Amino acid sequence: MSARKLALAVALSAATMLTAISAEARTLRWARSGDALTLDPHAQNEGPTHALNHHIYEPLVMRDRAGKLVPGLATSWKILESDKNVWEFKLRQDVKFHNGNPFNADDVVFSLQRAMAPTSDMKGLLTSVESVSKVDDYTVHVKTKGPNPLLVNNLTNTFIMDKEWSESNNVQKPQDFKNKEENFAVRNANGTGPFILVSREPDVKTVMKRNDNYWGKSAEVPLEISELIYTPIKSDATRVAALLSGEVDFVQDVPVQDIERLKSTQNLRVTTGPENRTIFFGMDVGSKDLKTDNVEGKNPFADKKVRQAMNMAINRAAIQRVVMRGQSVPTGVIMPPFVNGWTPELDKAPAPDVNKAKALLAEAGYPNGFQVTLHCPNDRYVNDEGICQAVVGMLGQIGIKANLVSQSKTLHFPLVQKNPPETEFFLIGWGVPTFDSEYIFSFLYHTRDAKYGSWNALRLSDPELDKKIESLSSETDTAKRNATIAEIWKKVQDETYYLPIHHQMLAYAMKANVDIPVDPENQPKLKYVSFKGM
Amino acid sequence: MLAFIVRRALQALGVLFAVGLIAFAMFRFAGDPVNQMVGADTPPEERLAIREQLGLNDPVVLQFARYLAGALRFDFGISYQFRQPVAQLLSERMPATLELALCATLLALVFGILMGVYSALRRDSALAKLFQAISLIGVSLPTFLIGILLIYLFAVTLGWLPSNGRGETVRLGWWTTGLLTWSGLKALIMPSITLGLFQMTLIMRLVRAEMLEVLRTDYIRFARARGLRTRAIHFGHALKNTLVPVITIAGLQLGSVIAFAIITETVFQWPGMGLLFVQAVQNVDIPIMAAYLLLVGLIFVVINLVVDILYTVVDPRLRVTLRRPA
Numbered sequence: 001m002s003a004r005k006l007a008l009a010v011a012l013s014a015a016t017m018l019t020a021i022s023a024e025a026r027t028l029r030w031a032r033s034g035d036a037l038t039l040d041p042h043a044q045n046e047g048p049t050h051a052l053n054h055h056i057y058e059p060l061v062m063r064d065r066a067g068k069l070v071p072g073l074a075t076s077w078k079i080l081e082s083d084k085n086v087w088e089f090k091l092r093q094d095v096k097f098h099n100g101n102p103f104n105a106d107d108v109v110f111s112l113q114r115a116m117a118p119t120s121d122m123k124g125l126l127t128s129v130e131s132v133s134k135v136d137d138y139t140v141h142v143k144t145k146g147p148n149p150l151l152v153n154n155l156t157n158t159f160i161m162d163k164e165w166s167e168s169n170n171v172q173k174p175q176d177f178k179n180k181e182e183n184f185a186v187r188n189a190n191g192t193g194p195f196i197l198v199s200r201e202p203d204v205k206t207v208m209k210r211n212d213n214y215w216g217k218s219a220e221v222p223l224e225i226s227e228l229i230y231t232p233i234k235s236d237a238t239r240v241a242a243l244l245s246g247e248v249d250f251v252q253d254v255p256v257q258d259i260e261r262l263k264s265t266q267n268l269r270v271t272t273g274p275e276n277r278t279i280f281f282g283m284d285v286g287s288k289d290l291k292t293d294n295v296e297g298k299n300p301f302a303d304k305k306v307r308q309a310m311n312m313a314i315n316r317a318a319i320q321r322v323v324m325r326g327q328s329v330p331t332g333v334i335m336p337p338f339v340n341g342w343t344p345e346l347d348k349a350p351a352p353d354v355n356k357a358k359a360l361l362a363e364a365g366y367p368n369g370f371q372v373t374l375h376c377p378n379d380r381y382v383n384d385e386g387i388c389q390a391v392v393g394m395l396g397q398i399g400i401k402a403n404l405v406s407q408s409k410t411l412h413f414p415l416v417q418k419n420p421p422e423t424e425f426f427l428i429g430w431g432v433p434t435f436d437s438e439y440i441f442s443f444l445y446h447t448r449d450a451k452y453g454s455w456n457a458l459r460l461s462d463p464e465l466d467k468k469i470e471s472l473s474s475e476t477d478t479a480k481r482n483a484t485i486a487e488i489w490k491k492v493q494d495e496t497y498y499l500p501i502h503h504q505m506l507a508y509a510m511k512a513n514v515d516i517p518v519d520p521e522n523q524p525k526l527k528y529v530s531f532k533g534m
Numbered sequence: 535m536l537a538f539i540v541r542r543a544l545q546a547l548g549v550l551f552a553v554g555l556i557a558f559a560m561f562r563f564a565g566d567p568v569n570q571m572v573g574a575d576t577p578p579e580e581r582l583a584i585r586e587q588l589g590l591n592d593p594v595v596l597q598f599a600r601y602l603a604g605a606l607r608f609d610f611g612i613s614y615q616f617r618q619p620v621a622q623l624l625s626e627r628m629p630a631t632l633e634l635a636l637c638a639t640l641l642a643l644v645f646g647i648l649m650g651v652y653s654a655l656r657r658d659s660a661l662a663k664l665f666q667a668i669s670l671i672g673v674s675l676p677t678f679l680i681g682i683l684l685i686y687l688f689a690v691t692l693g694w695l696p697s698n699g700r701g702e703t704v705r706l707g708w709w710t711t712g713l714l715t716w717s718g719l720k721a722l723i724m725p726s727i728t729l730g731l732f733q734m735t736l737i738m739r740l741v742r743a744e745m746l747e748v749l750r751t752d753y754i755r756f757a758r759a760r761g762l763r764t765r766a767i768h769f770g771h772a773l774k775n776t777l778v779p780v781i782t783i784a785g786l787q788l789g790s791v792i793a794f795a796i797i798t799e800t801v802f803q804w805p806g807m808g809l810l811f812v813q814a815v816q817n818v819d820i821p822i823m824a825a826y827l828l829l830v831g832l833i834f835v836v837i838n839l840v841v842d843i844l845y846t847v848v849d850p851r852l853r854v855t856l857r858r859p860a
Contacts, residue, residue: 034813037616044617045573124575175617182618202616203627204699204805233698233803234812237682241697245689379816410565410818417569419578433575443575454578 026531027227028514030524031239032252035203035232040185041159042111042120043174050157051523052230055208056098057159057191060089060108061152065528067276067338067435067520069152073103073160073192077152084147084476085130091138095215097162098189098196105134110163110172112142119176125154125433128473147474149481153434165190194221194527195228206230214527222530243268243509250516252524254507256327256382262509269510272327273518274503277431279381280334281374281391281499282444283307284424286459292373292403292424300370301424307496309360313398314391315352316501323386328502333493334430334440336503338520341437341485346493349500357398369399375423376404377412382504388427391501419448421457428455429504433521437485441469445492458497465491542842546835553831554605557824558598567614567818588614601824611821615814620821624807624829629709630700631799631806635792637722638730643784646734650741651773654749665738672735677794681728681801688724696721698803729798733787737780744776785841789834 036052037044054062060074074089095103112132115122128148133141144151166172171185189197194216195208208228217223231248233239236255243251244265254262254270263270283301284290290299300306316330329337333346361369376388385406392402402425406412415423432439446452446469447461468488475481506518513532516524567590568581585591589600604611610620649669653662672680689697701717703710712718748754749772757767796808803809807826814822 038618040617121572124573124577124580175612182622186618201805203809231699231803234809235801235803238685238698238801238803241682241685241690245693245697247689247697408565408816410567410570410816413569414566417578417581430574439575450579451577454576455574 025226026224027229028225028250028526028529029229029231029248030250030252030526031231031233031242031248033232033234033236033239035230036206038175038186039189039197039200040171040174040183041161041189041191042115042117042122043183043186045121045124045157047522050521052206053159053189053191054157054193054523055195055228055526056189056193056197057161058193059156059158059160060091061155063156063435063521065517065519065525069156073108079147079149079476080141085144087142087144087148087151088135089140089142091140092215093138095192096213097165097192098211099162099165101162101164101190103160103162103192104137105140107160107163108132108140109134110166111160112158114161114166114172114174115158117173119174121174122158125158147476149476149478150434150436150438150473153436157433159191161185162190194223195225203232216527221527223527224530225526228526240509250508250510250514250524250526252506252508252522254509256325256507259325259327259507259509267512269512269515270507271510271516271518272505272507274329274337274520275431275506275518275522276336276338276433276435276520277381277429277504278331278334278336279328279384279387279427279429279501279504281425281427281501282458282497283310283372283426283499284421284457284459285497286461287424290372290424292371294371295366300364300366300372303364304495305360305364306366307499309357309364309398310395310400311350311496311499312353312357312360313394313400314499314501315394316349317352318394319387319390320502323383323390324502324505327382327505327507329505330502331500333489334444334498334500335437335489336432336520339432339435339437339440341482341489343486346489352394354397361398361400366399369401371401371403372425373423374402374404375412375415375426376406377409377427378406380409380412381427381429384427384429387501416455416457420459423457426457430455431521437489438469438472441472441488445469445488445497460497539839539843542839546832546839549835550828550831551602554602554824554828555598557827558594558601561818561820561823562594564815564818564820564823567820570817570819571614605825605828610825613814613819613822615817615819615822620825623810623822624825625708626710627805627807627810629711630804631792631795631808633711633713634722634725634729634798634804634806635788635795637726638791638795639733639784639788641726642730642733642737642787643780646737647741647773647777647780649734650738651745651768653738654742654745655768657746669735669738672731677728677732677797678801680731681724681798684724684728685801695724700805725798725802725804728801729791729795733784733791736787737784740780740783741776744779745772748772748775781844782841785837785844789830789837792833793830 032048034048036049037046038049039053041053041057058072060072062070062072064070073092073095075092076090078088080086080088091105091108097103109132114120116126116129128144130143130145135141142151169184171183175183175186187200194211194214196211198207198209200206210223210226214223233242239251240258242248259270262268285301287299289297293300320326320328320330330349331347332349335342337347374388374392376385378385388404388406392404395402415421416426416428430440430444442452443455445456445460445465447466448456468484472481472484506522508516508518510516514529516529519525568584572581589597608621613620613623616623649665653665656662685697688695699721700712701721702715703712703718704714712722754767754772757771795806796812798804799806799808800812810822811826
């Protein structure tokens with residue numbers, strides 16, 4: 001037995017030496033449920049598309065693995081003292097695109113204008129921009145229609161393309177629906193990023209090789225992967241099987257029921273962490289009367305006590321344990337922990353207390369509860385339908401009978417978005433790409449009008465609150481701005497306009513020789529990966 | 535004969551028209567495509583503008599008429615999700631689906647006939663009973679479960695075959711094939727078995743029943759009486775007469791194999807039209823859904839037509855009735 005062990009040890013150390021020698025040629029095979037829709041960096045504002053493009057293209061300002069802003073193609077940025085409407089970006093010098101073209105201010109001006117084109121899907125993030133101009137080869141000014149302290153937060157997924165390449169391949173604009181020809185940039189790419197596109201077969205595989213001239217190589221960014229192969233595998237079971245059989249090295253979108261099993265498998269590692277997305281319930285607080293309830297002439301949700309009672313009736317720990325199998329972070333606020341304005345006090349979930357909830361409900365005039373319809377998606381968030389079923393049961397304990405309608409996201413979201421909304425009690429999730437509270441306020445709390453409140457299906461309209469929210473977008477004094485943010489949170493938390501449930505967690509599974517932490521935006525950044533000896 | 539084909543072709547057009555109309559009437563219930571196309575922070579008026587631009591606010595009949603007008607010029611529109619021409623997306627994925635469907639059908643035919651003949655000739659042998667048991671599994675287990683079981687056994691536990699994808703492919707003009715590479719062939723095995731298992735059991739049971747029937751007929755007895763060798767009787771006379779209905783069934787089933795490849799393709803991440811269609815349904819990608827449904831309709835119609843023509847070739851009696859339509 002010991003002789004065999006010795007032989008094994010020898011074989012293993014020999015293998016280690018071999019891998020040490022071949023450390024330069026390292027392939028990482030990466031799988032997730034869906035493919036990037038296109039390589040055109042401005043055609044789709046969508047998670048998996050950005051996640052892949054981040055390896056080929058780069059924005060001016062990036063987020064590191066913890067979600068912190070770090071310099072990308074811009075080395076520094078600031079609002080000009082002389083004109084609060086102008087952001088100045090100093091650009092990185094000696095950067096080359098994959099085809100060898102030098103990177104300079106012309107490329108930035110071109111790319112930002114391309115991202116603002118009518119056919120671009122990124123234009124929504126740049127609506128505050130009035131013009132982009134080149135000052136010198138490595139300085140760019142972005143003029144906004146008023147002071148915009150958050151402009152840089154909106155640029156982290158706006159990639160920079162090569163102007164010459166785009167012109168010679170006739171891709172000055174993203175694809176539109178009238179043009180019958182496929183845009184060259186859909187399948188071809190020329191960025192400055194850590195990996196160079198080798199081949200792309202949509203829905204099959206995308207192969208990239210290391211960019212040996214990458215400007216950002218450092219101790220923190222070891223860039224050890226020499227070849228990156230990206231494969232979409234739609235079926236959960238097949239994706240996990242491909243990891244177990246060793247056909248892929250790194251898998252995203254790990255189903256919650258498989259996490260324990262993968263954790264206990266030798267030579268595999270599972271990382272989990274909160275995603276930038278919070279799941280919560282909303283209800284109609286603004287109508288005089290509800291259509292789907294059994295209370296005549298009154299809207300029970302308009303009463304703060306009813307909302308507080310419901311908030312108290314929900315046992316978030318039970319949802320975490322039973323529905324999410326531990327893969328969630330219960331919360332008391334509809335704001336992920338990375339966001340500016342988040343505090344542990346706000347995040348604290350209220351303790352469930354059925355008796356107190358019943359008493360509150362009775363105080364509000366509903367000792368026997370009431371009936372209402374609850375709308376829920378069943379294919380958008382992790383176990384979304386299960387969360388709704390659990391909450392139906394919990395509300396039932398205090399006498400509120402919710403009739404659950406759960407359906408596909410393509411049918412659910414229009415109910416919330418229609419004006420007026422066609423739901424009175426609903427579940428949605430919200431992520432904050434700008435990592436700032438203003439994004440939550442302006443979409444979910446501000447009165448619904450042309451510019452604000454497109455996801456405020458509460459029919460909530462509070463002019464005083466609106467004024468405070470609007471002041472945030474132009475306040476450049478950070479301390480003052482943060483004070484207003486705290487003030488708004490205090491107000492809306494006190495009113496209990498939404499019923500927060502939890503922050504959704506993500507799980508990645510991988511071979512044990514790599515350690516890829518969960519990325520808050522679910523965009524794993526593989527230039528950081530370093531291989532540990534196996 | 536020509537009149538017959540023309541008549542059938544006109545019927546086919548009618549079928550396709552009906553398929554398209556029903557499909558368009560049903561898309562309204564699939565939900566809102568715009569929500570899947572834009573980011574969550576897109577303002578409402580921009581969403582409205584996109585709906586307007588895509589013509590989604592028009593009545594269904596108008597949308598359908600516009601689609602038909604395009605389809606007649608082989609213009610199937612631009613996919614909402616991929617922003618690429620649908621004709622190109624489908625033609626890129628068609629080789630994968632057709633190769634898979636043909637391999638599955640071939641597999642089903644070869645093994646189905648062999649097993650059917652064997653279990654008809656050696657009805658009471660242990661192997662014949664095993665075949666019957668296998669066929670029961672093939673009929674009763676759902677496709678995705680068979681696929682996952684195969685993956686678990688051959689990819690995860692034994693590590694012999696790839697769990698997903700098509701392996702290396704070779705490009706021949708616009709067609710891509712996995713039949714010319716070792717990894718492509720290996721990748722084809724499990725999906726073909728998964729997709730073909732049901733057809734195989736069907737053919738096996740059909741051959742067995744037909745064969746038992748034929749073996750009882752007078753001309754087989756007469757052949758035995760003539761002292762022909764058993765092999766010649768079984769394969770020269772009995773099997774030949776068994777095959778007529780088998781070919782009919784196999785031909786007609788080819789259409790459903792292509793259509794039902796959706797599940798197999800999803801389980802094995804097979805980059806064919808079915809996988810594309812599943813994604814299109816989830817994202818209400820109407821141009822892809824419409825083109826796919828029309829294409830599957832067309833395949834069914836063409837196969838039916840070919841089978842009908844083959845009938846007349848195989849069975850001279852039909853030719854006579856065709857010449858004098860009642």
